[in-house]
Amino acid sequence: xxxxxxxxxxxxxxxxxxxxxxxxxxxxxxxxxxxxxxxxxxxxxxxxxxxxxxxxxxxxxxxxxxxxxxxxxxxxxxxxxxxxxxxxxxxxxxxxxxxxxxxxxxxxxxxxxxxxxxxxxxxxxxxxxxxxxxxxxxxxxxxxxxxxxxxxxxxxxxxxxxxxxxxxxxxxxxxxxxxxxxxxxxxxxxxxxxxxxxxxxxxxxxxxxxxxxxxxxxxxxxxxxxxxxxxxxxxxxxxxxxxxxxxxxxxxxxxxxxxxxxxxxxxxxxxxxxxxxxxxxxxxxxxxxxxxxxxxxxxxxxxxxxxxxxxxxxxxxxxxxxxxxxxxx
Amino acid sequence: xxxxxxxxxxxxxxxxxxxxxxxxxxxxxxxxxxxxxxxxxxxxxxxxxxxxxxxxxxxxxxxxxxxxxxxxxxxxxxxxxxxxxxxxxxxxxxxxxxxxxxxxxxxxxxxxxxxxxxxxxxxxxxxxxxxxxxxxxxxxxxxxxxxxxxxxxxxxxxxxxxxxxxxxxxxxxxxxxxxxxxxxxxxxxxxxxxxxxxxxxxxxxxxxxxxxxxxxxxxxxxxxxxxxxxxxxxxxxxxxxxxxxxxxxxxxxxxxxxxxxxxxxxxxxxxxxxxxxxxxxxxxxxxxxxxxxxxxxxxxxxxxxxxxxxxxxxxxxxxxxxxxxxxxx
Numbered sequence: 001x002x003x004x005x006x007x008x009x010x011x012x013x014x015x016x017x018x019x020x021x022x023x024x025x026x027x028x029x030x031x032x033x034x035x036x037x038x039x040x041x042x043x044x045x046x047x048x049x050x051x052x053x054x055x056x057x058x059x060x061x062x063x064x065x066x067x068x069x070x071x072x073x074x075x076x077x078x079x080x081x082x083x084x085x086x087x088x089x090x091x092x093x094x095x096x097x098x099x100x101x102x103x104x105x106x107x108x109x110x111x112x113x114x115x116x117x118x119x120x121x122x123x124x125x126x127x128x129x130x131x132x133x134x135x136x137x138x139x140x141x142x143x144x145x146x147x148x149x150x151x152x153x154x155x156x157x158x159x160x161x162x163x164x165x166x167x168x169x170x171x172x173x174x175x176x177x178x179x180x181x182x183x184x185x186x187x188x189x190x191x192x193x194x195x196x197x198x199x200x201x202x203x204x205x206x207x208x209x210x211x212x213x214x215x216x217x218x219x220x221x222x223x224x225x226x227x228x229x230x231x232x233x234x235x236x237x238x239x240x241x242x243x244x245x246x247x248x249x250x251x252x253x254x255x256x257x258x259x260x261x262x263x264x265x266x267x268x269x270x271x272x273x274x275x276x277x278x279x280x281x282x283x284x285x286x287x288x289x290x291x292x293x294x295x296x297x298x299x300x301x302x303x304x305x306x307x308x309x310x311x312x313x314x315x316x317x318x319x320x321x322x323x324x325x326x327x328x329x
Numbered sequence: 330x331x332x333x334x335x336x337x338x339x340x341x342x343x344x345x346x347x348x349x350x351x352x353x354x355x356x357x358x359x360x361x362x363x364x365x366x367x368x369x370x371x372x373x374x375x376x377x378x379x380x381x382x383x384x385x386x387x388x389x390x391x392x393x394x395x396x397x398x399x400x401x402x403x404x405x406x407x408x409x410x411x412x413x414x415x416x417x418x419x420x421x422x423x424x425x426x427x428x429x430x431x432x433x434x435x436x437x438x439x440x441x442x443x444x445x446x447x448x449x450x451x452x453x454x455x456x457x458x459x460x461x462x463x464x465x466x467x468x469x470x471x472x473x474x475x476x477x478x479x480x481x482x483x484x485x486x487x488x489x490x491x492x493x494x495x496x497x498x499x500x501x502x503x504x505x506x507x508x509x510x511x512x513x514x515x516x517x518x519x520x521x522x523x524x525x526x527x528x529x530x531x532x533x534x535x536x537x538x539x540x541x542x543x544x545x546x547x548x549x550x551x552x553x554x555x556x557x558x559x560x561x562x563x564x565x566x567x568x569x570x571x572x573x574x575x576x577x578x579x580x581x582x583x584x585x586x587x588x589x590x591x592x593x594x595x596x597x598x599x600x601x602x603x604x605x606x607x608x609x610x611x612x613x614x615x616x617x618x619x620x621x622x623x624x625x626x627x628x629x630x631x632x633x634x635x636x637x638x639x640x641x642x643x644x645x646x647x648x649x650x651x652x653x654x655x656x657x658x
Contacts, residue, residue: 075618085617085618133483149479152478154478154584155586156462156587157462157587158586159586162584163583163618164583164584167583168576168580168614171576183616247500250496252584255474255476255490255581256485257483257484257485257487257489257490288509289487289492290489
C-alpha cells in the first residue's frame with residue numbers, strides 16, 4: 001500500500017490527473033474531457049471525474065492509498081476552496097468545489113488556480129528549481145498565470161491573485177467570457193489564436209487550408225500543425241499572438257523583474273513559432289534596465305504535467321507542512 | 330545627543346529629506362530643488378544636498394547624530410546601491426549613488442526606488458499598517474510604484490522591480506524619456522497631465538486661462554488649482570488621466586488582488602478630482618471577481634512624507650535588523 005496524493009488540473013477543455021507519492025514519483029496520469037458531461041452540471045462532472053480516477057487507480061499494480069488531493073482550476077480560490085465565475089469553464093457562478101469533491105474523497109484537499117499549481121510543479125520538480133522570482137503562463141483554452149515572489153506564490157488579499165488573462169489588451173476589443181471586452185486571453189490562448197486566424201482570413205488573401213475549416217472545427221493544435229508546415233496565415237497568427245503576449249510580458253517584467261518566464265500549455269507546443277517572436281517583441285518593448293535579462297522558457301518537465309505535479313505537491317504540503325517539498329530532488 | 334537616520338526622497342523636481350529617530354519621530358524635514366545644480370552633475374548635486382542637510386541639522390535644538398541613511402530614488406537599486414538610467418532625473422547612465430554619498434556620511438546606507446520607500450513608510454507609520462498586500466503609486470514628475478506581497482516589498486531578481494510607470498499605455502503613443510513610446514508615466518504623472526492639457530487645448534474649443542500659459546510654465550499644481558475652480562479643460566485632463574490610470578489599476582488588481590491601492594505625490598493633492606474618476610474607471614474595467622473589493626486611498630501620513638519616513642525606516646532596519654520596525658506604533 002503506497003500513500004499518494006491526487007493531483008488534478010481542470011482546464012476548459014480537458015481535466016488531467018495523476019497519483020504522486022511524497023518523493024514526487026508519478027504513478028499514473030491521464031486526461032479526460034472536462035466538457036463531456038452536461039455543460040455547467042458540476043455534480044455530474046465530479047461523478048464522472050471520480051469514476052475516471054478510480055479506473056486509473058485500478059490500472060496501477062501497486063495498491064494506492066489517496067491521502068490528500070490538490071486541484072488547480074481557473075479562478076480556483078486557495079482561501080475558500082471555491083471556483084468563482086470562471087469564464088473558461090461551463091460551471092456558473094460560485095462552485096464550492098472542495099466541499100463537493102470531499103464527498104468522494106474525505107481527505108485534506110486544496111484548490112488554487114491552474115497556473116499557480118503549474119508554478120509550484122515547475123518550482124519543485126522542473127526548471128524553476130531554486131528560483132525565487134519567476135512567472136508561469138499557461139496557454140490553454142484561456143491564459144492563466146502564477147507569480148512567484150521571494151519564493152512564494154502570490155495569492156493576494158482574497159486568494160484570486162494571478163489572473164493575467166484578464167488584464168486589458170484593448171478596451172474596445174474582442175468580447176470575452178462574462179461579456180468583458182479586450183481581455184488578453186481573448187487574443188493570447190488557444191481560443192484567442194483561433195479568433196486571430198479568422199481575423200486574418202478576412203485581412204489576408206493567401207490561399208490556405210484554413211479557408212476550408214469552420215470556426216467550430218478549428219483547434220489550436222491544427223493551427224500549430226499548419227504553422228510548422230509554413231502556412232502563411234497560421235504563421236501570421238502566431239506572430240500576432242506573440243506580439244501581444246510579448247508586449248504584456250515586458251510590462252510584467254517592469255513590475256516583477258523575474259528571473260525567468262515559463263510558457264506552458266497547448267500553444268507552447270508550437271515551440272520556436274511562439275517562443276522566438278514572443279521574446280523578440282518582449283525585448284522591443286522592454287524598459288532599458290530590464291533588456292536582455294529575462295529568458296522565456298518551456299517547462300522543464302517534458303511530458304509530465306506541471307499543474308498535476310504542483311497540485312499534488314500542494315496537497316502534500318497541506319498534509320505535512322513540516323516537510324519542505326521544495327527541497328526534494 | 331540623539332541617534333537618527335537620514336531619510337532622503339529624490340524626485341525629478343524636488344529632493345526631500347528629514348531626520349527620524351528609532352521611534353519614528355521626525356525631527357525636521359525640508360525640500361530642496363533636485364535640478365538646482367548643473368543638469369546631470371551628480372557630484373555638485375550631492376555636495377549641495379549635503380550642505381542643505383547640514384543647514385537643516387543646525388536648525389534642530391537637540392544635537393542629532395546621523396547613524397544611517399536611507400534613500401528613495403527613481404530606478405534606485407536595492408541590491409547595488411546604484412541609480413540606473415532614470416528617465417526623470419538628469420543623471421545619466423549608472424550612478425553609484427551610495428558609494429558617492431558615503432563620502433559625506435560614512436554610515437550604513439540603503440537605496441531603493443522612491444515608491445518602494447513610500448510603501449514602507451505607509452506600512453510602518455501610515456494607513457497600510459497591518460496590510461500584507463497593497464500597492465503604492467507615486468504621482469510626481471514620473472509615476473513610481475511599490476508592490477507589497479505577503480508583507481514584503483517586491484525587489485525582483487535584479488533589485489529593480491516595481492516600475493509600473495514603464496508599462497505600456499499605447500505602443501504608438503507619446504515619446505517618454507529614453508526614447509521609448511507610450512509609457513504609462515508619459516500620461517499619468519505631473520508631466521503626463523501637462524501633456525494631456527496641451528492635447529486637449531488642441532481638441533477642445535472652451536475658453537480657459539490655460540490658453541495663456543506656455544508649456545514650460547505650466548505645472549501640475551496649476552492644473553489642479555484650475556480643476557478645483559471648475560475649469561473645463563483642467564477637469565477633462567484629470568478625467569483623461571484617471572481613465573488611463575484606472576484601467577491599469579484594474580490590470581494590477583487582476584495580478585495582485587491587493588487589499589488597497591495608495592496614491593501619493595503632487596497629483597494626488599487634487600483629491601476627489603483624481604480619486605473619484607480613477608475609482609470609477611478602475612471598476613468599469615475590473616474583472617468580475619475583483620469588483621468593488623479594492624479601495625483607492627490617499628496616504629494616511631498627512632503632511633509627513635511617506636518616502637522620507639520609509640527610507641529612514643529602511644536605514645534603521647539596515648543598522649539593526651533585529652528591531653522589527655513594522656511593529657512600532
